[in-house]
Amino acid sequence: EELPQKAVLKLVRSQSDASSIASDDTIILPHAMTPERTQRWPDVCLVPAFSYEVELILVEGNLNHERTGKTLKLSRGQNHDILETLASKMHSFKAYPSDKDISVVAEALVTTHPCLKEPGTQTGWYGLKNSLKFKMGNFHTKLSRAGYKVNFLPNFPKGEDGSSLERQRLQIVDELMQTTFSLRRKEVINDDLPVGEILERWPALKMESQICAEFHRITNINLKNHFYSELDRHVPRLQSLFRKKAARTGKVSEVLDQLFNTYDRQVIDVNVLRAAVLRALPTYLHEDDSGFQHIIKTCNESALSDELQIDNIPVGLLLISATSTDCGILPEKVAVVLEGNTVVDFPTFSDAFVMLFALIYGLHLSYPKDLANTFDFIQKVFDGP
Template sequence: MAEVETSSISTTDTELLSDVSSPERLSRWPPGIFPMPTFAYEVELKLREGNTAFERNGKCLQLSRDQKHDILEKLAATIYSFKAYPNDRELSKAAEALVSKHPCLKELGSETGWYGWKNSIKYKMGNYRTKLRRAGCQDVIVNAGKISRSNPENEPSHSNLKRPKRAEVNFLPDFPKGQDLASLERQRLEIIHEVQKTEKTLPLIDRMMQTTFALRRQEVVTNSPPVRDILERWPALCLESQVYAEFQRITNQNLPNIFYEELDRHTLRLMTLYRQRASKTGKTSDALADILRIHDLQDQQDVHTRHTTVLYALPVLLCEDVSGFFKTCRVEDSDEPDVGDAPVAILTAVSDNTEKPIHFNPIKISIVH
């Protein structure tokens, strides 16, 4: 059953918290205009003169090989700070932003004025990843060992690439400074020991989970273990606070805020859809009608009541069997609740014996795994 988070903290633990390494990427891909980096001083002067001349007579700037190299190198580093493997649309955004800020770099005869720049940035990103791979960067080393002249039997270069999913920002960070596989493994064992305590030192657990984040991501990305194996090796992920923290580490986003924001956005439309379906006949309609009837009988119908109704009714609408997922028990029962063979279940503890399809005022809700 999910652990109850009780915490204690000492002065020594507080001091340890200041020695936590931050993830490599602190920002997601910018939603608006791609931010231009500052180029070398000589290049900035050249671009300023070129932009002035372009405004006067529409003359494009001719760059030297070194100047173009500096622009592409700085752009590649900036792009990598957001994403190691940008897609075609994102590369186009970067090239468009470059020409928009420095119109003297427009390409004559090009429909967009920046298509050639996009291709140059694309190839430079490949070269930049190669440099990082040789330097030992785990984010790109994971995709090493592809086909080459010396290894013609290896995988094709574009097959089975391990890339971040859409929401992932910190996909495979390097180990923190001063840490190696052995030291991080020792901290992993310390986390297990700390989680098993009745009085857990939650800030200390958070500090060690932050430090061992790179090791955890290495295991997940390279080995793709089952969830059960991950939880056995990292039991702190059974704590609610660490579920939120891990989501923050990977995506740089607050999980509860995002979830409830999206839930609020769809609640009214879902409630309308439930009522429309409940007015018809059929097994699904009857189940929805029972849930809505209990919802309407509540003395106080606030945002929490609506959230509960929407979440309970959604699998019913989708005709999903969640009998093994949603479990109910009486809080007075001393026996361990029977959750069957379900790998994960939501256990709701209530104070009455009434069988209901939904409970709005439970005594306790736990995650059982």
């Protein structure tokens, strides 16, 4: 009968030398063994197949145990094969199985192979469980020596999940940013560091939550709530003014008319209304926003530098879309650019605009010269009555 092929190193020895088949000091890793865990811990523990020789011994031992009740005494090499196989299988599910997990495996082994039950113990597998715990530690050492990443995909700590750990991460970031606020303000105000260097030193300022938090630390104002509250209060009046202007003649009126005709074709919601007003404001104030708002049609973000030299943009917004025919009106996302650095992007124009406003404030930057009136107006709107 043809033996099944297995990617293992097999040593053939005489019967008298069978006890030294393998040594715990020797690192022999099957080609199929990988440290990555792609399976979940099973609800029902299934004992894996061992080497061909060990399986034959276990079959014979189980038959003999059924007839006589005698247990099987394994050689050192046979015991090593069983423990090594079980450790590898457990590691494929969990890098660090709990005491309960190991107990389940030990119990499953003696249930499947009753000839391995330990006489004189209440469970029949207590010693086996301890051997498995030791073998798991030895297994991690072997993987580490072989160059594997033992903690490539560690399990969540007990009682934690992805959501709870994410909350802790954000809390830690917020606490550290709060503690280092004075140092950061010194660098921004006194040291006058370039934006790129500031963002490299404080990468959390690329997070929306920390942009808002930094603005609150400086002004003690809830940025988005206050900004949108004031903007929404003025939107009806501003839109009425802009539409009246669009109905007249002249270059400004033509641009506004085209803008609102495009917006009127969209499904109107609060984000569309906000974007319409913010996009129309520079035109109404006779300011040129061509150096501030850049329309990019691309499906490859890495191609942005080919589409536009953003290094030359001191302060601006990139309106990015791969498919939309109205990219300039309803882009798929809008990126904030400061001194040639793409800081963060948002799904709506109004969100990107308010974050840009906050970053200008937080990084002590000047308003774009071509849009001085626009940003002064936004500042007055933000300050409220």
